[in-house]
Amino acid sequence: MHPRNRQRKNASAMKLVGALVARFRIAAGLTQRQLAEQACAQPETIASIEQGRRTLLPPLARVLDSLLDTKGTLETAVDNMPEVDLIPAWAEQYMDLERSALALSWFENQVLPGLLQTENYARAVFRTDVPALSEEEISQRVAARIDRREVLLRSEPPTASFIFSEAILVDRLGGDDVHSETLRHLLLCSEIPGVTLQVMPLGRQTHAGLSGPFILIETPEHQRIGYTETQRGSQLISSPDEVSILERKYAMLRTQALNSEDTKRLLDRLLGEL
Template sequence: MQQPKKPKKRHSAAMEVIGAQLAMYRLKAGYTQHSLSEQTTASEETIASVEQGRRALMPHLAMEFDQLLSTGGALAMGVTKLPPKEKYSIWAEEFIEYEKQAISLSCYEQGVLPGLLQTERYARATFRSKIPHVDEETVERRVTARLERQQLLHKSDPVIASFVFSEAVVVSKLGGREVMREQISHLRTCAELDGVSLQILPLSREHHAGLAGPFVVLETLDHEHLAYTEAQRSSVLISDPDEVSILAQKYGMLRMQALDAEESMGLLDQLLGER
């Protein structure tokens, strides 16, 4: 006996409506998905996913499409009316709220690149690698949310952001050769942003301060200092001054043990040449 289909979730149905509207406006204006991608910051893959209702339309793209397709602001208005949907893992939500208001942050990673520096395709590869696996709708929703977070680095008054990550992350082939080449090129672009510093911790170091795992230290608008650590299926947001101080000290040591900014860019250039 055929199992009855589950009712479509409100968020998913609304995404399909907005996707259908985008397709209608695009065709009316005489664009293909490819030609529209050439006139906006959205990739052809992104446009297709949005039109199929598999990915939420990001607010900044909605405004781009509205202007180019002369929709009168219909798409941006539709995005603001989307029903709420979980964007982040439950244990990361509190940290994300503090991150949005941070005036400075220091991030160390050793397994994957920091989310604020990931390309769309690299982010998708990280979410598709999760065990247990998540469905494509969840993958696309979280990719969209991750890209939205990156606006933090592009504000008129951007956060002061320092990143240290292991060389192992950039020599890996997560997502495939082309995904990693695009990602490394994106890191070079990020390094040119105001207030952003990138440093690579080389594999040749015989000892370093990051063996206990990744962490973030940030300062809020109220000059409160917080730290965040994440492990398998859990995370901790730390406000105790003594504990935050220890992680800040670790980060200071990691910056001294890592390649400086110029050397790090040289390594990225070398990797781009090899790929």
């Protein structure tokens, strides 16, 4: 099914299904890690599903029904969950790929990449949404975004490269306190093994990313996929020719941006100016 036609399931229903998974797993005498191994999934995936933080998708529901001998209970529950568009449906397929990616290359020019956002920065981003979101919707979206940061802290984390515009660091979404917290957080992120941050400085005469932000993903099967978002939709790009274009753009961006050491010095300088 095309990701635009899928909806993020209701948060309360996700918790209910997660609780069922946990109950059936315990009844079967399995740990989360043991169930994950048998289901060919990540232990973090099972844990997040049981906590109601991640949707149980139909293919995994069928596998778990078979392993736990639950006679289709989980698949039936998933198929009949109420739906609500808390997280854009068209982004859900990308997030599935992000969770298991071997490598991520991410360019942004207006907002920090989601995996680098603090809770307060994410809240400031969602507070600027138009039309305005309710406080409950904001809280749910912030929680989901912060949960995604675990991707960088997996036992076998992806190799992750981030390039983002200096304009993002000049903006002060959420106010001065959030701004300084964000700069400190970026410095901490720059120390995570396998993570590289590069800032595209202002005032350049050439720029390989003028067509907009994009993400490159390498899957565990070594497939390379591109991802782009618009205001109300997204596109997963699997054509080798099209992915090659994005890879060449990203390679050029890496030569045009500050290197990682100069990026850290810029972050230090901006913090010192506060």
